[in-house]
Amino acid sequence: DGGITQSPKYLFRKEGQNVTLSCEQNLNHDAMYWYRQDPGQGLRLIYYSQIVNDFQKGDIAEGYSVSREKKESFPLTVTSAQKNPTAFYLCASSIDRDLETQYFGPGTRLLVL
Amino acid sequence: KNEVEQSPQNLTAQEGEFITINCSYSVGISALHWLQQHPGGGIVSLFMLSSGKKKHGRLIATINIQEKHSSLHITASHPRDSAVYICAVRSNTGTASKLTFGTGTRLQVTL
Numbered sequence: 001d002g003g004i005t006q007s008p009k010y011l012f013r014k015e016g017q018n019v020t021l022s023c024e025q026n027l028n029h030d031a032m033y034w035y036r037q038d039p040g041q042g043l044r045l046i047y048y049s050q051i052v053n054d055f056q057k058g059d060i061a062e063g064y065s066v067s068r069e070k071k072e073s074f075p076l077t078v079t080s081a082q083k084n085p086t087a088f089y090l091c092a093s094s095i096d097r098d099l100e101t102q103y104f105g106p107g108t109r110l111l112v113l
Numbered sequence: 114k115n116e117v118e119q120s121p122q123n124l125t126a127q128e129g130e131f132i133t134i135n136c137s138y139s140v141g142i143s144a145l146h147w148l149q150q151h152p153g154g155g156i157v158s159l160f161m162l163s164s165g166k167k168k169h170g171r172l173i174a175t176i177n178i179q180e181k182h183s184s185l186h187i188t189a190s191h192p193r194d195s196a197v198y199i200c201a202v203r204s205n206t207g208t209a210s211k212l213t214f215g216t217g218t219r220l221q222v223t224l
Contacts, residue, residue, distance in 0.1 A: 040216060041216060042115070042117065042199070042201075042213070042214030042215050042216050042217070043199070043201075043212075043214040044214075045211075045212070088154055090154075090156065092156075100161070101146075101158045101161055102146075102158060102212075103158070104148075104155060104156035104157070104158075105155075106153065106154060106155045107154040107155065107156075109154070
């Protein structure tokens with residue numbers, strides 16, 4: 001079955017620690033996205049990638065980093081510079097950057113210890 | 114003021130009721146999306162539309178570009194429709210496209 005997987009479902013971060021959230025898709029989509037969801041707010045774009053080895057900052061990129069070494073994979077690292085990392089993180093993909101229908105992963109909830 | 118406003122924020126209905134969720138936006142758009150987020154957090158895309166009306170099963174989405182308004186209707190609602198419904202608009206900023214999301218409408222359908 002084609003789809004997007006995210007892992008882990010829950011992730012705990014200690015003070016000063018970097019953590020990496022995984023996102024994998026087998027839909028053969030070129031474009032991939034990372035969003036952050038906070039209570040009472042709409043989804044906000046962190047980073048997006050239109051093609052392998054290329055990615056662009058979204059609206060709230062500070063304190064985050066990404067890589068796109070393979071078409072199928074778009075991991076997100078939450079660095080210690082992100083002072084308020086507690087949120088629900090959603091990965092999505094689409095055929096291309098023209099933002100046709102986006103397919104979302106199940107999400108990762110990040111909590112700070 | 115948010116670029117995308119949804120109403121109501123919360124909605125409780127009895128099974129079988131006809132439901133309407135509204136979305137208003139303030140920017141020029143090329144398309145509007147309706148998404149469904151289940152309690153577990155996963156999001157499913159329901160519709161993408163740029164004009165007129167689309168129907169899928171018991172769900173109907175309409176858009177009025179001149180009035181910058183879209184509605185999502187659910188006919189014969191069922192408890193399994195309980196979810197958060199999110200409106201998102203696609204706008205073109207220079208050479209890039211961007212999705213702006215509303216805060217969602219939480220729907221609870223009871224027996």
